[in-house]
Amino acid sequence: MEHQHPFVPYKPERHAPEEMVRRGEEFHRLVERRRSVRHFSPEPVPYRCVELAVRAANTAPSGAHQQPWKFVVIGDAQTKRRVREAAEAEERQNYEGGRLPPEWRAALAPLETGSDKGYLEVAPWLVVCFAEKYGLTSGGEKVRHYYVNESVGIACGLFITALHVMGLSTLTHTPNPMAFLVEICRRPANERPYILFPVGYAAEGTEVPDLARKPLEEALIPMSVNLGLS
Numbered sequence: 001m002e003h004q005h006p007f008v009p010y011k012p013e014r015h016a017p018e019e020m021v022r023r024g025e026e027f028h029r030l031v032e033r034r035r036s037v038r039h040f041s042p043e044p045v046p047y048r049c050v051e052l053a054v055r056a057a058n059t060a061p062s063g064a065h066q067q068p069w070k071f072v073v074i075g076d077a078q079t080k081r082r083v084r085e086a087a088e089a090e091e092r093q094n095y096e097g098g099r100l101p102p103e104w105r106a107a108l109a110p111l112e113t114g115s116d117k118g119y120l121e122v123a124p125w126l127v128v129c130f131a132e133k134y135g136l137t138s139g140g141e142k143v144r145h146y147y148v149n150e151s152v153g154i155a156c157g158l159f160i161t162a163l164h165v166m167g168l169s170t171l172t173h174t175p176n177p178m179a180f181l182v183e184i185c186r187r188p189a190n191e192r193p194y195i196l197f198p199v200g201y202a203a204e205g206t207e208v209p210d211l212a213r214k215p216l217e218e219a220l221i222p223m224s225v226n227l228g229l230s
């Protein structure tokens, strides 16, 4: 094949059908056990584990391969405190100040969330994912980015899954509006806070809401059924 740009061979592993299913089942069993956690142990977690989760995130496909994500890793007590205080100030407006509309509050009720975000100081690491709304050349010119939300969302999915594989827990936390994170993390104006992840071991005795996954029939619609082919 003739290419205008450099291409290299790619040969993904192939497996026999039974082996494909076995691997798919094993992976599903693993991710099925993941839950978002709001109670963390203060036990230290090696930085290397966080680094590996970001390495996994950094493999995500992205619009025009622009890789529009940044992960800021916070481990010092002072910055964690600043993040907690700023997040709680926003969340107090959400929960106690009436900024969350009643419909939204009702949707959150089963999660029993509130404006206390103590876990932001307990978890050994806070990882803030930023989305690069646009890029900047070395000369400071803006470069348009494509599919930023999709790209960063996929990267965050990989990040969460990598933590879970290692036996670590996290929460996809969005203490909106999150502009305070730009300042605290000292990020430039082209970066928008996307998700704030507390990372650590789940606290001993952690309980999570008794939620069920959506039944497969609601998530998976074989088109053949819609077409009346089966």
Ligand code: IYR
Pocket: 091, 094, 108, 111, 113, 114, 115, 173, 174, 175, 176
């Ligand atoms: N950011 C708030 C509210 C919140 C919103 C959703 I959507 C959730 O799934 C959970 C919480 C908070 O973190 O409390």
